[in-house]
Structure formats: C-alpha cells, structure tokens
Amino acid sequence: MNNSRANVRLPPEVNRVLFVRNLPYKITPEEMYDIFGKYGAIRQIRVGNAPDTKGQAFVVYEDIFDAKTAYEHLQGFNIMGRYLIVLYYQPNKVTKKMNLAKKEEELRELKTRYGISEDD
Structure with missing residues (x-):
C-alpha cells in the first residue's frame, strides 16, 4: 500500500470481496477476469453454476482500493445486454x-x- 492511501478512511462496508449479480449466464471466467482485472490484481473469481446461483459471482481483489474502484466503475455496467449489480460482500x-x-x-x-x- 502506498503512503497516499495510508490515511484514507473507507466506509465500513468496503472490503476486498465484491458480490456481483445479474451476470449473463454465458459469461466465461476469462471474460470475468478481463472485465474485473482492469481495476487491479484479482485473487479469485467464483462464478455461480447452480440453478440458484447462476448469474452471480464473487470477485476477490488483492487490494481493497482496487475493489472500491471496480465497484464504482462496474455498478450498472452493461455486459451482453445485462446491467451488473455490484455489492460489497x-x-x-x-x-x-x-x-x-x-x-x-x-x-x-x-x-x-x-x-x-x-x-x-
């Protein structure tokens, strides 16, 4: 973490894990990494594949500030005709x-x- 961020106070709900809903069912893990990887290093992406978790994913960033940036930029982002719902887990x-x-x-x-x- 660089020094310019050290004293920044983040809202309590902000964390490194994003919960993403309304994903296209046909989205591939590679496409997920392409979209979410633009905002920082990703530790893990888990895409739901059960009937009740399809269209959902967890995206875990290495850095909380990258997760915050992705959250701000991808909320409502249109992918294949669907608008993403991005929440902090x-x-x-x-x-x-x-x-x-x-x-x-x-x-x-x-x-x-x-x-x-x-x-x-």
Whole structure:
C-alpha cells in the first residue's frame, strides 16, 4: 500500500470481496477476469453454476482500493445486454439471517417440547 492511501478512511462496508449479480449466464471466467482485472490484481473469481446461483459471482481483489474502484466503475455496467449489480460482500448480513432462522427454529422446538402454545 502506498503512503497516499495510508490515511484514507473507507466506509465500513468496503472490503476486498465484491458480490456481483445479474451476470449473463454465458459469461466465461476469462471474460470475468478481463472485465474485473482492469481495476487491479484479482485473487479469485467464483462464478455461480447452480440453478440458484447462476448469474452471480464473487470477485476477490488483492487490494481493497482496487475493489472500491471496480465497484464504482462496474455498478450498472452493461455486459451482453445485462446491467451488473455490484455489492460489497457482507458476510455478517448472511450469517445474521441464518442465525436468526436457526434461533427461531430452536425456539419453536422448545415451545413444542414444553407444551407452550403461541397464545401463552
């Protein structure tokens, strides 16, 4: 990291991992590297190939500033007639939802086990 960036404060949601949605299903990994690699060194790209993850990808940059630049330039970018949706990956949001669902399920099981109805 060079010194001009050392004191820059980034918003808390900014990180090195971008979550990209609305990708053309036929996009190749090479095309992904061509598009996202223009903004900096990429550590990894994972393109969804399951029915529920098609058209989505995670792009991991080596440098957080490169991820920020890519985010700013590629949001709404048109590829093969589709406009990209680029977000910063926020794992805590995903796990929070999963944890909440798990806690609700545990609560239902306890209520059932101890014969507590929803009306009590």
